[in-house]
Amino acid sequence: MSLQKICEIIAAEPLTPHAYSITLEAGRIAEEARAGQFVHIRCGDGLLLRRPISICDVNGSRLRIVFEVRGEGTRWLALRGAGEALDVLGPLGHGFDLTGEKLLLVGGGIGVPPMLHTANCSGGEVHAALGFRSADRAMLISEFQQAAKTVAVASDDGSIGVHGYVDGLVREAAARENGFSAILACGPKPMLRSVAAVAAELQIPCQVSMEERMGCGVGACLVCACKTADGHYRHACKDGPVFRAEEVCWDD
Amino acid sequence: MIDQSVCLAGVTLKNPIVAASGTFGFGREYGTFYDLSELGAICVKGLTPRRREGNPPPRIAETPMGIINSVGLQNPGVDAFIAAELPELRRHDVKIIANISGDTPEEYGEMCEKLSAAGVDLVEVNISCPNVKAGGLAYGTKPELAAEVTALAKRHSTVPVMVKLSPNVTDITEIAKAVAEAGADALSLINTLRGMRIDVNTRRPILRQNTGGLSGPAVLPVAVRMVWEVACAVKLPILGMGGVSCGSDAVQLMLAGASAVAVGTACFTDPYAPVKVRDELTQIAQSQGHGRVAELTGGVLPW
Ligand SMILES: Cc1cc2nc3c(=O)[nH]c(=O)nc-3n(C[C@H](O)[C@H](O)[C@H](O)COP(=O)(O)OP(=O)(O)OC[C@H]3O[C@@H](n4cnc5c(N)ncnc54)[C@H](O)[C@@H]3O)c2cc1C
Ligand SMILES: Cc1cc2nc3c(=O)[nH]c(=O)nc-3n(C[C@H](O)[C@H](O)[C@H](O)COP(=O)(O)O)c2cc1C
8 A cells, every 4th residue: 555654864875976875764665665666756845746766675664766867856856865854655556576486687777776676575586687878877786796696787888797788688697597487677668678579589478667757656647658569558657667578569 | 613515516515625637537546545535526537438548658747836738538438437436436425526528519418328327426528628639628619619518418417517618718708608508507617728848958849749738836826817707707606626736725716706626736746635725725714714615605805
């Protein structure tokens, strides 16, 4: 069950030159959070719409988010400090299905943070494939090394890890480790599209976390429409953000 | 305790706060935050004769103190609403208003018949949706067409018919009068104002449909003005809305002439907005010495 809560900021710090980490005392929002869910955060009095941010990790009643500054809302969020409070709605959305003995978690860019909570929630064996634009945007690698059996890293410019995209890492991991029960992915849509294509080719079930501009965040206003393969629209906030890859319409 | 009940076209609401159509789904989502019986009425997401998929995303853009949406009336269709949603809503002690949009006047009539039989408390005829090509706004901007749709809806309804007016007109009283003469039992206003926002870097409009409907606090003064103009021009009860986010906003609309007030966009910022608006409104009425909140209606003292 989701709820609205004013949450105290326990810690707030820059993680990279582009990304920030905030840890909140979030009570039941943290306790009930499942892998792949998000929180909807009010970013000051001047902005009407809350901003959806994935749950990066949970420790008891503490909840961590990691975000990049993209515009007004995230800029406001980046200026918050410990001791201040945030108006948070959550946990929201339909998250990852973690059934399976052996999972391959794939994160790209700012899609990496939610895969950490996903790794920590899963009971089975976990492998991670993380992609970043460049070394200065790489984050959370040591946390993933704690949570996963193997961690492979790639970057678009080769400044960290393998020079290339995460779909290459997915192929390698699948060749090296046989028998992944599922691939779970979060990142920009072009990345998800190629990961979904590789998963389909390897015949491994794949789930993807989708982004869309949101209103209410709870499923009432129907603005965050994601087109599905059958031509219908479903909604990122309630039906998603996680969908089975074959449910998603990948054109456009 | 002050009497919070109000009367809208012969239907008694236990308090004047209504959830605005399209911002509250069919009540299921916000019903997990509070008991839906806290509200006076729920106006459900706009219904059409058959299921509609709605517009491609992005469907929302943020603007200073407002949002622009172009959902395009995504809904499961009137029959699915009656079968799957209405029984659920009926479990709460709250009046149910069915908001309807058709492509032809006959479609409005057909839906009115089904919804009256299914036992909704009121029908809200939407002739003001800016996000669909057929019907919608086309009916809401021409007095003769607005009257024709109203008359047909009335003929096919056994429950009161309220007509939702568009602010996207030069003279809203002209449409209000035409609709009143055609037999409407109440009026609701305002629907969203047409708007547009462009990303200066990509030079693309944010909304995939290019334009959409503006709502939120930015539109409140327009809503107050239009409710006041309509209240002065016709003798019908009014459900006022547009930009309400606190009790005094709602009181403004009532003073301008509204009998009840709908809260929409404010729910996105704060899911509890309708309940808070109700409490603040009651508080204001009480502190001004009223015994009934209904006494606020039309209380403006214009210069
Ligand atoms: C389910 C979900 C989980 C997310 N998790 C994270 C996360 O963990 N870390 C992170 O850094 N970012 C995440 N995002 C993206 C994040 O929501 C946007 O970067 C943020 O909303 C931008 O807000 P802004 O005010 O800074 O930007 P602006 O461009 O000023 O925002 C204007 C409007 O567009 C919306 N918007 C802009 N970009 C996006 C986007 N990519 N997705 C959805 N809405 C957008 C905003 O919410 C706002 O309503 C997530 C998005 C979704 C849908
Ligand atoms: C996302 C969204 C969807 C809407 N859908 C409908 C609809 O289906 N039918 C309708 O009559 N009005 C619809 N409206 C208009 C609202 O009911 C209301 O008239 C308008 O938003 C002004 O009120 P507000 O500023 O409190 O939101 C919608 C508004 C929004 C923001």
